[in-house]
Amino acid sequence: MTPKYMLDTNMCIYLMKHHPPEVAARFAQCYVGEVVISAITLAELEYGVACSGNKASRNRKALAALLEDIAVAPFDLKAAGAYGPIRLATRDRKRDALDKLIAAHAVVLDVVLVTNNEADFVGYPGLCVENWVSNH
Numbered sequence: 650m651t652p653k654y655m656l657d658t659n660m661c662i663y664l665m666k667h668h669p670p671e672v673a674a675r676f677a678q679c680y681v682g683e684v685v686i687s688a689i690t691l692a693e694l695e696y697g698v699a700c701s702g703n704k705a706s707r708n709r710k711a712l713a714a715l716l717e718d719i720a721v722a723p724f725d726l727k728a729a730g731a732y733g734p735i736r737l738a739t740r741d742r743k744r745d746a747l748d749k750l751i752a753a754h755a756v757v758l759d760v761v762l763v764t765n766n767e768a769d770f771v772g773y774p775g776l777c778v779e780n781w782v783s784n785h
Contacts, residue, residue: 652720652722653760654679654685654763655687655755655760656685657762658751659766663765664715665708672782684718686720687721687724722754722758724750728754735753735773738772738774752770752773752776756775761779762776763779763781765780765782
């Protein structure tokens with residue numbers, strides 16, 4: 650099945666914590682293969698696990714369970730090529746380096762980026778954003 654959605658890091662964390670419940674409910678409406686995460690998002694999640702101290706074991710298990718349900722899309726040559734125009738369009742924003750990579754990846758895969766941080770993804774050309782928390 651062709652992916653339709655790419656989850657931003659915050660959505661993955663919500664699914665791992667089972668909160669807020671509307672994210673899990675919306676995810677449950679998707680078919681297997683419709684939802685992916687970027688390899689960039691996985692890198693952010695791995696960092697979170699590494700930083701989680703005495704909760705690392707629990708968080709590692711939660712991440713493993715998430716990855717059983719959601720495929721990781723590799724950041725490839727096409728995604729790297731899409732990054733240039735995305736970064737150029739938002740070059741005045743000095744932060745958000747990883748968000749720009751995730752946005753480029755979503756654009757090249759022609760999927761909707763699902764995030765609760767909609768403001769972080771404003772102005773990226775060709776990017777469609779959806780929020781499963783506010784049900785926009």
